[in-house]
Amino acid sequence: xxxxPFNRLVxxxxxxFYDDVTTKxxxxxxxxxxxxxxxxxxxxxxxxxxxxxxEEDLAKELKLHSKQLRRxxxxxxxxxxxxxxxxxxxxxxxxxxxxxxxxxADTQMGGKEGEEKIxxxxxxYCCLDYAQIYDVVRYRMHRMKKKIKDExxxxxxxxxxxxxxxxxxxxALDALRLVSLEDEYFHCERCNGELVAESDKLAAQDxxxxxxxxxxxxxxxxxxxLQKMEVQLKPLMEQLNRVKDMPIPEFGSxxxxxxRASAAGRAVNGDSGSNDPSKNSQGYGxxxxxxxxxxxxxxxxxGLDGKEDVKSESxxxxxxxxxxxxxxxxxxxxxxxxxEVKQESKPDGSSAQPEFSDDKKSTVENDDxxxxxxxxxxxxxxxxxxxxxxxxxxxxxxxxxSDIPLATGLSDSxxxxxxxxxxxxxxxxxxxxxxxxxxxxxxxxxxxxxxxxNVEAEESGDDEDDVxxxxx
Amino acid sequence: MFFHIxxxxxxxxxxxxxxxxxxxxxxxxxxxDVEGTCSGRHGFVVAITGIENVGKGLIRDGTxxxxxxxxxxxxxxxxxxxxxxxxxxxxxxxxGFFAEAGPVQIFVSNHLIPDDMExxxxxxxxxxxxxxxxxxxxxxxxxxxxxxxxxxxTEIFCIGTIKDDFLxxxxxxxxx
Numbered sequence: 234x235x236x237x238p239f240n241r242l243v244x245x246x247x248x249x250f251y252d253d254v255t256t257k258x259x260x261x262x263x264x265x266x267x268x269x270x271x272x273x274x275x276x277x278x279x280x281x282x283x284x285x286x287x288e289e290d291l292a293k294e295l296k297l298h299s300k301q302l303r304r305x306x307x308x309x310x311x312x313x314x315x316x317x318x319x320x321x322x323x324x325x326x327x328x329x330x331x332x333x334x335x336x337x338a339d340t341q342m343g344g345k346e347g348e349e350k351i352x353x354x355x356x357x358y359c360c361l362d363y364a365q366i367y368d369v370v371r372y373r374m375h376r377m378k379k380k381i382k383d384e385x386x387x388x389x390x391x392x393x394x395x396x397x398x399x400x401x402x403x404x405a406l407d408a409l410r411l412v413s414l415e416d417e418y419f420h421c422e423r424c425n426g427e428l429v430a431e432s433d434k435l436a437a438q439d440x441x442x443x444x445x446x447x448x449x450x451x452x453x454x455x456x457x458x459l460q461k462m463e464v465q466l467k468p469l470m471e472q473l474n475r476v477k478d479m480p481i482p483e484f485g486s487x488x489x490x491x492x493r494a495s496a497a498g499r500a501v502n503g504d505s506g507s508n509d510p511s512k513n514s515q516g517y518g519x520x521x522x523x524x525x526x527x528x529x530x531x532x533x534x535x536g537l538d539g540k541e542d543v544k545s546e547s548x549x550x551x552x553x554x555x556x557x558x559x560x561x562x563x564x565x566x567x568x569x570x571x572x573e574v575k576q577e578s579k580p581d582g583s584s585a586q587p588e589f590s591d592d593k594k595s596t597v598e599n600d601d602x603x604x605x606x607x608x609x610x611x612x613x614x615x616x617x618x619x620x621x622x623x624x625x626x627x628x629x630x631x632x633x634x635s636d637i638p639l640a641t642g643l644s645d646s647x648x649x650x651x652x653x654x655x656x657x658x659x660x661x662x663x664x665x666x667x668x669x670x671x672x673x674x675x676x677x678x679x680x681x682x683x684x685x686x687n688v689e690a691e692e693s694g695d696d697e698d699d700v701x702x703x704x705x
Numbered sequence: 706m707f708f709h710i711x712x713x714x715x716x717x718x719x720x721x722x723x724x725x726x727x728x729x730x731x732x733x734x735x736x737x738d739v740e741g742t743c744s745g746r747h748g749f750v751v752a753i754t755g756i757e758n759v760g761k762g763l764i765r766d767g768t769x770x771x772x773x774x775x776x777x778x779x780x781x782x783x784x785x786x787x788x789x790x791x792x793x794x795x796x797x798x799x800x801g802f803f804a805e806a807g808p809v810q811i812f813v814s815n816h817l818i819p820d821d822m823e824x825x826x827x828x829x830x831x832x833x834x835x836x837x838x839x840x841x842x843x844x845x846x847x848x849x850x851x852x853x854x855x856x857x858x859t860e861i862f863c864i865g866t867i868k869d870d871f872l873x874x875x876x877x878x879x880x881x
Binding site for chain 1: 854862
């Protein structure tokens with residue numbers, strides 16, 4: 234039950250249909266600075282990395298003005314891509330959301346404490362609605378194609394006839410009066426000349442020549458357009474077909490999501506202390522406790538985030554960064570984790586490298602036996618080999634891999650830069666923002682050939698290998 | 706599309722019908738007058754199904770005729786744009802073919818016939834696919850979609866298309 238194919242669908246659709254959406258009115262002149270085309274793509278991309286998110290937070294993270302963001306989100310709401318929820322709440326109410334966010338370890342944690350206000354504020358939340366997105370995109374493609382095809386085939390048009398003799402025009406609705414008994418043609422009422430169908434180009438040349446040429450040109454243009462559309466939207470179509478039979482990720486309403494996410498978070502992290510009081514005093518999301526049994530299921534549900542939770546837990550017990558080889562050996566590797574691991578070295582290779590070597594040195598020193606070292610090396614190479622194979626397979630099999638490094642790897646790196654505790658690995662702090670915008674903006678320029686993302690992924694894989702080899 | 710509606714009409718009745726059977730005479734005259742007619746507003750009156758009520762008669766000066774306002778229920782048929790109909794082909798020519806769906810005449814012009822169907826002239830003009838598997842000729846039954854209607858005060862004429870999914874010949878007279 235992966236969310237990734239759907240995220241890819243969203244990204245493709247964003248680049249295909251919302252690439253040149255601007256929040257400005259059309260009457261305003263587009264200066265270089267004020268031109269914010271492509272911002273819609275950035276917002277949608279950011280939403281693929283989140284579940285429910287408060288719009289203020291999203292604006293902050295994207296370094297957008299909240300009004301600007303809201304305008305874009307309203308557009309998406311009209312287009313039925315996102316669901317939004319507005320509610321008046323106190324700072325405590327906001328806490329529920331924060332707790333839920335912390336539980337999924339998906340969006341940012343910091344900065345919430347400063348918002349302790351007693352006043353009621355209307356907060357807006359938004360979330361991608363994958364089920365509807367799938368339908369909307371499909372419907373949109375269908376309409377586009379049908380419109381062009383109908384026009385191309387002259388469907389639903391009333392055929393017109395022209396008398397070459399006197400120039401009188403008729404249409405198909407007059408057919409009953411025009412039919413003659415002698416032959417199988419229509420005849421003019423006035424001069425009894427033989428009528429010709431107007432779209433019959435060569436025959437009607439003397440009558441409506443300019444009109445006809447225009448029509449022919451139009452036809453060619455339409456055909457061209459249809460062809461172009463099919464070529465350019467092919468990746469999107471393929472992605473639609475790919476997700477056709479997959480279970481669609483569903484976050485539910487805001488309240489339901491909050492309740493579930495925080496409950497799941499507690500179950501995984503095992504800390505019921507911090508989130509509980511606020512929750513109980515508020516009594517907002519119903520009774521969270523009885524859910525404990527089911528929450529295991531919900532972890533799997535949240536896909537990417539759940540897995541990260543597992544990882545963060547294990548990381549928190551040892552309180553240090555797990556070296557990549559340990560993850561590889563011990564765990565049943567998922568793509569997400571691999572993507573994470575892969576990316577660790579890439580954005581800030583300099584900072585990551587010393588850490589690894591430190592770890593390794595310590596183990597070597599402690600054991601101080603050649604045998605263990607050998608074993609370690611053997612296992613390491615075996616794991617490395619296995620991983621390479623897997624990588625190849627994965628790269629071959631699915632392109633979705635490409636999406637993940639963008640989403641997860643970055644946050645990892647930011648962690649280390651900031652120097653916070655390693656366990657909050659998906660803390661999308663302010664540091665991310667540049668990263669968030671950069672890849673998205675880059676992609677917008679190349680329309681929707683998202684295949685390029687794949688290249689990136691492979692590169693990053695190579696990078697990682699390099700680093701490892703140095704160590705070995 | 707068929708509708709069951711209530712219409713009203715002023716019936717003039719000759720004095721010789723006055724008597725025991727006045728009502729029966731009135732109804733039979735109404736049926737004779739109305740059934741099969743076409744009004745642009747309601748479409749073709751297919752059948753009268755019942756009399757709602759007969760108002761008070763008014764004797765005309767001079768003639769002795771009596772006018773009764775009669776309310777009656779009837780089934781009407783009115784074709785609409787976009788409607789799918791089944792029709793019998795009545796005439797095929799180079800410009801297309803004509804078909805009838807009950808009282809309605811429908812013309813399907815040759816550019817609204819699928820491109821793979823070619824006109825074959827001769828004794829029995831027809832439209833045939835290149836492999837000869839489908840043939841439209843007189844008395845074929847076709848399913849078609851109405852794409853335009855001309856509604857006059859007393860006449861309705863339609864043009865249709867068979868260039869769409871699930872349209873075309875549904876029963877071939879030669880094989881039946």
